[in-house]
Amino acid sequence: MTEETAEPTGIGNSGIVAIVGRTNVGKSTLVNHLLGEKVSIVSDTVQTTRNLIRAILTEPRGQMVFLDTPGVHKAQGEMGKNLNKAARAAVQGVDAILLVLDRSSKPALEDDGWLRRLAREEGPCIIAFNKSDRNFNCSSAYKELWNEIKLEKESAVEPVWTSVSALNGDGMAGLLDILFENIPVGPPLFPDDILTDYPRKLNIADVIREKLFHRLHDELPHAVAVWVEEIVEGEKKWSVEASIYVERHSQKGIVIGEKGRLLKWVREQAEKELYEMYGVRFKLTLWVKVEKNWRKNFWILKKLGYA
Structure with a gap:
């Protein structure tokens, strides 16, 4: 604030x-x-x-x-x-x-x-x-x-x-x-201590997606989506599993990067920012999945909140 x-x-x-x-x-x-x-x-x-x-x-x-x-x-x-x-x-x-x-x-x-x-x-x-x-x-x-x-x-x-x-x-x-x-x-519409009513899963997914955008630039960001599968909230650390959707197998390699370096950078940067946001350590597990034409799949778009 x-x-x-x-x-x-x-x-x-x-x-x-x-x-x-x-x-x-x-x-x-x-x-x-x-x-x-x-x-x-x-x-x-x-x-x-x-x-x-x-x-x-x-x-x-x-x-x-x-x-x-x-x-x-x-x-x-x-x-x-x-x-x-x-x-x-x-x-x-x-x-x-x-x-x-x-x-x-x-x-x-x-x-x-x-x-x-x-x-x-x-x-x-x-x-x-x-x-x-x-x-x-x-x-x-x-x-x-x-x-x-x-x-x-x-x-x-x-x-x-x-x-x-x-x-x-x-x-x-x-x-x-x-x-x-x-x-x-x-009168106020929300309690005084609320900064956003944006769901936690979507916010974490957005942070991961932002880091991907910073590295991928115009290469394939529109073909990338992130969905948080699970959040386990421990006292000192939160464990998060998230899926990164791409549309083709060739895109999967781009997202992972040579020897996994790009995905490792995304994970580390996202963990750092999420710690600053929530005040708790994060352990992110990221899976890159090929979902052909996910942007045309109504049910995937609905799950992601885009439909």
């Missing part, structure tokens, strides 16, 4: 904020910075965030529940379509929507789609230009696009615009002020 984070002193502002946008605009980095804790995995790979993650910030002003959604992208296959569907559905029934745009790149088709979605919303909308630490500034192009959409849709929506850098923290305190101003007054 950050130093400012504390138990609320009674009823304050309390609400749910959906954080949306196309892939790789920095939504998960932004959530982690706002909470001062890592609750979402981060990488430059499309589809890094595959599940809807609730991150809970409790402080004297009240409580805010952030929905970190999968990034909308050009979908290929059932999994991609399901992730896009989940992201678009996340804005329903929330108290405010935070659209994150990449200020350093020109508007993409997915940005156009989200701006059109915001033009139909009745609740508070905040648009944050992320990556303000980079020299290239395309914010005027986004605002021109918004004005065109607003005119076309005859929309009365007036979003709050702000600029931030989720990487170095610029503008983040101001963004948090804006968000608290735009959620209703009410």
Whole structure:
């Protein structure tokens, strides 16, 4: 938790904020910075965030529940379509929507789609230009696009615009002020000591998957999934068995690496981070399994939480 984070002193502002946008605009980095804790995995790979993650910030002003959604992208296959569907559905029934745009790149088709979605919303909308630490500034192009959409849709929506850098923290305190101003007054939605309601098995699987992404880069991350089979919680150490799914036998060798070095690195790095998260030692046992076309298998997608 950050130093400012504390138990609320009674009823304050309390609400749910959906954080949306196309892939790789920095939504998960932004959530982690706002909470001062890592609750979402981060990488430059499309589809890094595959599940809807609730991150809970409790402080004297009240409580805010952030929905970190999968990034909308050009979908290929059932999994991609399901992730896009989940992201678009996340804005329903929330108290405010935070659209994150990449200020350093020109508007993409997915940005156009989200701006059109915001033009139909009745609740508070905040648009944050992320990556303000980079020299290239395309914010005027986004605002021109918004004005065109607003005119076309005859929309009365007036979003709050702000600029931030989720990487170095610029503008983040101001963004948090804006968000608290735009959620209703009410009691906390969760107990004060909960940071996320994300299931432990999925969180551990995500940490392992993040480490795989860091080593595999663009080689085959979309073909990789992780499922935690079992957690045995000892007093001093937790033993975890997890399966790493790939689609072809050739991919299995890539994940294991020469003489098992890549898989060993992933295990060691994941154990280290999980210890920092949970305050207990971890012993990970990782199995690499070939599951042909798992991204098209409804039951596997459902088990992984992607369907």
